[in-house]
Amino acid sequence: MSVDSIDGLGALRGVWDTLAAQADNPSLCEGYPYCELAASIAFEQRMAVRVLLLREGHDLVALWPFVIERRALLRVARRLTCGAREEYGQPLVKLGVGDDIWPALMTALKRLDADLVEVSRVANGTRLQAALDTAPQSRAHRLLPSSKRGHPGYAIGLRGFASFVEFENASLSSRFRQVLRKCRRRLEQLGPVESGWCDTPEETTRLLGWIIEQKRAWAAARSIENEYLEDDRIVAFFSRLAQRLDLSKTPLVAFLKVDGLPVAASLNMVGGQTLEGGVTTYDPAFGEYSVGSLHLYDLLKWAHARGLDFDLRPVHVDYKERWATHRSWHETRELLITARGRLVDVAHLHNYAQRGARKLLRETVRRMRPAAKAPEAAKAAQPGK
Known part of the structure; x- marks a missing residue:
């Protein structure tokens, strides 16, 4: 249609x-x-x-x-x-x-x-x-190894547990649970700790802006390029979506606050029998308190109480490996509808060549640096130098 x-x-x-x-x-x-x-x-x-x-x-x-x-x-x-x-x-x-x-x-x-x-x-x-x-699908895309074509997916099957305590005992080590309790007690010493969801479009927009700014700083510190972090599309889209939804039934942004200020927050999507994680971040100044893990723990309790599983979504991150109870594999399919669609193979091969050239350049520079420094080091080591 x-x-x-x-x-x-x-x-x-x-x-x-x-x-x-x-x-x-x-x-x-x-x-x-x-x-x-x-x-x-x-x-x-x-x-x-x-x-x-x-x-x-x-x-x-x-x-x-x-x-x-x-x-x-x-x-x-x-x-x-x-x-x-x-x-x-x-x-x-x-x-x-x-x-x-x-x-x-x-x-x-x-x-x-x-x-x-x-x-x-x-x-x-x-x-x-x-x-x-x-x-029929892109042949050039299929040339890539599976690890380059897709991503592992992670999920937490909460609905299979009669109680949240049962989930904890089965899925989280006693040491990890002990660390979380200790971190929460330490965090509470800094001020009142509040966990919840934004219940108005205005608050949702404010916290979304905070999430993206934290993610941008995180990516910049690691020289990571991510297209959606470079502009305000995420904030603009979900701010407008918050105006369309009943946030009391379908909330979007969850937070962990200390003394009224966010220390961790996430954009999530509630649908069907699943709470789907989106963008998660935390204030690095509170990293020693494991606020990211505490925030996820609170989200899991909220999801279990409402009969929801938790989808951590594709792409590997270490914390997902630690929390997940189910793993899957996800790939993007490119279906060729017309003969012209084969041009996508040309585009892929061009991109592969560019990536290969950049990788070769980086490796060459890496190997040349020690060789360039060797004469200088030898000269500095000579007596009287």
Whole structure:
């Protein structure tokens, strides 16, 4: 279905909400408010929006929204995004539908007016992955080793535990729990400690700004480049989303405060049976108190009390390895819809060559530095020098 305006998308609101209520663990990213905001941004940038609808009789059983963007000579269809392009790319699918839905969705994908369809962060071993792998895909992308094509995913299966204490005993070492208790006691000596969620759009925006500034400082200190941290897309998007949501039911930003000031905070997404972690950070001045771990611990207690699992999302970070009870593997699939789509292989090979050249240059410089310093060191070691 071609959507030319927000009003056109709004015509789907009723069936969209109904399907989300019937879907298997839908993410906030798959819900109408999130996609409506992402679509409005796409329209502002003069990009086309398409929504694939699949029905069985009169019942809508699957819905898959895309934006079509231009990348050089290619028309690329990808998931509606907040700007960071880190959303899972799966469709919204009614719980209990049969396997025949997946070939039908693949047929619908091939009718998109695009040369290439990009489906991000697809979990291996799922029905979606099996269906996507029946379609022609980028050969150059497949040349990369698996470790370069995707990321490990981490999750904490809280719903499998009758009580939070049961989760702690099964998943966290007694020493780690002892360290957390000690850190909290020390933190409480600095002032009142408060853990909770922003309950107004204004407070959400303020804490979002704090999160991004902390992340920018963290990245700069480590010479890490991250596109979404370089501008204000995240803050702008989720600030606008906070205006659309009932934050008492679907909160976005959680915090840990000491004496009224944030020391750790995170952007999260509540949907279906999952609390999905987004951007997490803390004030390094409070690092010795393990405020990041204390903040995550409080989030897990909150999630368990509401019957939610916790998705730490793909990309390896040491703390995820320590907390996770489930691990998975996620890769982005690039489906070739037209012959022109093969041009993506040229782009990939060009990027690989550039990366290889940069790596070779760094290695050459690294090897030359000791050789350049050796004569100077020998000269300095001579008597009388």
